[in-house]
Amino acid sequence: MAPPAEVLAVRGLSKTFPGVRALDGVDLTLHAGEVHALIGENGAGKSTLIKLLTGVHRPDAGDIVFQGRDVSFATPLEAQKAGISTIYQEVNLIPLLSVARNLFLGREPRNRLGLLDLTRMHREAEETLGAYGVRVDVRRPLRRLGVGAQQMVALARAVASEARIVVMDEPTSSLEPREVETLFSVIRRLRDEGIAVVYVSHRLDELYAVCDTVTVLRDGRRVHHGRLADLDRLTLVSTMLGRELGEVRKEGLTKFTGDHHATGARPVLEATDLTVPHQLHGVSVSIRPGEVVGLGGLLGSGRTETAKALSGALATRSGRVVVAGVPLRPGSTPAAIRAGVSLLPEDRKSEGIVPGLSVRENISLAVLPRLSRFGLVSEARVDRIVDTFVERLRIKASSPHQKVGELSGGNQQKVLLARWLAMNPKVLLLDEPTRGIDVGAKAEVQKLVDELAADGLGVLLISSDLEELIEGSDRVVVLKDGAVVGELTGDEVTEDRLMRSIAGHAPAGDTVREAADG
């Protein structure tokens, strides 16, 4: 059998943005039917490389040879037509159009009169999506779908347009485990069809599960390439971070130290019977000072909704939240914040940061009334707070006046943490605090959560990263379909137990307790 054909050969690709050498002489080779992992910390040059390949940017130097021809794409559309499709981290479809319309956008089936053939479009859309495990009414607008399903539509769309190369940029960041499995089977099918896949992800499990080869970028250069199987996890991480192997091994893969030993016996936050129609059905959670309580469960199990209900962002129909002995007014974010409950929302970009405002203004946003007299802001006091937190959290910005929208994801997350820490909260609700941020920042955030808990803060941690959830939490409350289905404490907090609890078939003799007990 002849070796698979070379689909793409990139030689010496370079790109400079104002002040940054984003990519420096990078090579990349892709063969038909190869699943290639592209990894590196944020800022290592992954995104730039992808954008050069797909015609978003033009390279300053270097060649791109695609299917034996020298190419230079002027627009993403051109690249897509030539056969390079991309699925971005954020779904870039049209939320108001129907699922089927999105799937066939730009290549809608026509009938003999040249009109839209809706019947055919809907039938084909159902068939196509069915193959991806998505069974939905394709006539409904896309935005009605969950993020995971939307991602699948984006994927189906990319693959359907006769791509030779499919680039996936963090495709699983909003998928449930079941959906990830579907995605993997799709990727394997693509591989069998001779399509090359470039897979970008921070999740090591996934890389090892699906990728054949790997390219590691660091500071705009290629620092490693080869078969992924030849590289063990710790070596991979150390190559990516550019750190010594021993250092990584000693610190583990996450920065959590483990148990925090709750300092107070009385819970600082106690929620009982939270009910929101169609979303939460009598959820009860309690958090003690110094304790990190994990919320386990699949996407849509009610984790985010629980956090929002606790922080007053979601109005509950019944149930109550008591903070330090005082009941909260339901459905009022300001009341929850005054009581000391702060939420780091899951959707950092649209619900967390205020992108157009500066680092300084973002950090001081919530605490501003406390730094003001008669509505006039005391700039000196703001500066003091901002300086303190920029230093403490090591927020990297060109100045406190830089817009938060221009920062990396990790630094944005730190700014949000600073916003809440400035309020001296009693309870921090962290919804996916490390999603989409680079390994270094992730470690820092994890370490910080650890420290805060050690200082006596109550923490609620939501994470789709099982490793993070297990290592970070003292206790894990497991949700399913908006209700508590189990709780893991002490030695029970393991990946295996959690998976079984989520799956809902705890073996006999297991100590997973029923919600009613807790």
Add this chain to the structure above:
Amino acid sequence: MAEATLETVPLDRARVLQWLQTYGVYAGVALLVVVNIVITPHFLTAENFRTQAVQVAPVIIVALGMALVIGTEGVDLSVGAVMALAASVTALYLGYGLLPALLVVAVFAAGIGLANGALVAFVGVQPIVATLALMVGGRGLALVLLPQLEDLRNPALASLGSGDVLGVPYLILIAAVLALLVAFVVRRTTFGRQLLAIGDSRPAAQLAGLPVRRVLIVVYVVCALLAAVAGVLATARLQASDPTSLGNLMELSAITAVVVGGTPLTGGRVNIAGTVAGAVLIQLLTATLIKHDLPPSWTQIAQAAVIVCAVYAARGRGKR
């Protein structure tokens, strides 16, 4: 070498656009002044500058409120109607004296602002729709109260419209003080910061515990009150209350001033100095074309050109 060219060309264009968005409006004003000094007879006189300033003062005052509303990612189409309402209410209550009449005007304007704010903040109606309703309703109310133009002879009102302090007309002084006040509020108060945060990202502001509804309502009330001030001043200047035509298309003039001044319609940023300059730019442009007796359609075309330039500069900046 080729590499250098590739980098610098788009960079420079972006920089030019950035510069245009920040300083373009001032450059435009300066250019128009210079051109007029050269080509327009009797331009460089105190009397002329006074005329231009007096004419632009009501537009500036309305645009200040509009800038705040646009800063929250909203828009207020009812400002012209509020001006008309202020005019008719002034006429109706002037019998009690100027001050009581002004108080009643303030109550009416605050009522309109409250209705706008409540529709936007509590009911969740889009600002353009909510204020459109009040635009139609407000002018309707103004005409019900005073169906036709009425001459006013109150001496206090007359002196408000044409009096001055050391040669500076009250109108200009009032506009200047209000501009400084609004700029100060935007820059230095909690309210100002909260307003910008809400405009930039309302969900984030909500989750950060900001009093989103209160801020929105206050913004619309302030905008209506400023429009009412403009309405009273315009009425004072005319010495007649003319609810049928006063404030017609004022909402568009105000939005133009705000946009030309570099405040993006997408919210989260308010440029008060730019807004004032934007209003002045349009005023000078109109004055130039009128003074040279060019057809009125030219004024509209010139205004359109300025808006297109402003929007282009804003777009270029947004893409970066």
Add this chain to the structure above:
Amino acid sequence: MQRTTHRSRLLTRPALIALAAAMAVTATSCAKSEDDAAGGKKSTAAADAGQKVVTPKPGSKTCTIDAYGGKKIDLKDATVGFSQSEKEANPFRIAETQSIEDEAAERGVKLLTANAQSQFSKQISDVQDLLAKGADLLVIAPLNSDGWDPVLQAAAAKKVPIVTIDRKINATACKDYVSFIASDFVEQGRRAADHMIEATGGKGEVAILLGSAGNNVTTERTQGFKERVAEKAPGLKVVFEQTGDFTREKGQQVTEQLIQSKPGIKGIYAENDEMGLGAVAALKGAGKKAGDIEIVTVDGTRNAVQGVVDGWISGVIESNPRFGPLAFQTLDTFTQGKEVPQDIVIQDSAYSPDNAERDLGKAY
């Protein structure tokens, strides 16, 4: 979230209604305008200003009921429908509607009225309503000249004679409608020019404050003025033509610019009274004295005629809105079976310093 939105909507709506009601009540219950303080509003129903027809040119077309089709009726027993185009918010419309109503009362004719509030679609349905309610005769002040076919067909089916006033309908006279009664705007422009020539002595530079663009009144009043100036006083130069949109405020603003840039201007022709009064306000603001600049306006509203009395305005050409007597007289003649002209031009009078004080009562 949905629940809260819904609840607040329920709360807000009554609140808004209450607010609007409160505003209206407050406004009307304890309002006190300057005039109230001075003791009673001036009466709008002025002494009747006689309305005359310009003597028809010999050979002009006429119309009879036989040619039109339809039957003779006695006007006294008939129901007349009147459709007004714009809301009665300016003196012209107020006087026009008033005149129709007064004349109907005078003659003891049953009158049905409707106002289209400046919406053409409403005017069409207004007229159809009037027909449905049993109007035997129609007087229409059209908002537009075009688009009347559906109404004309409905009227023709019922053989209802139509008289249009102040604006013309694009249709066939004596087939689709009987007569058109209006002022001659070109003639008004010519007469304004005569006044201006007399006031300025026929020499110097003058300005025109144009009406709204794209309006036949503007075009015709401009045309007449320029024609007459060119013909009778070549020494008088029109050096400035800017629109004041028929409003006082714009008239004031444009005049301010004008007297800044052309201090030597001798006269201003304002194509309606409001702009003329705006010009007066501008002159006062600039510290000019009455008579420094000659102002001639068209319309004949009370305020403008008062301006003539005060010396700020040199002359006002009347555009007579009192169509009532003429319209009813035309209908009366027509329904008796006699012939009426197809185009009837109203004789407009004028106000100059000589007669302004005496005729102030005739102004509307």
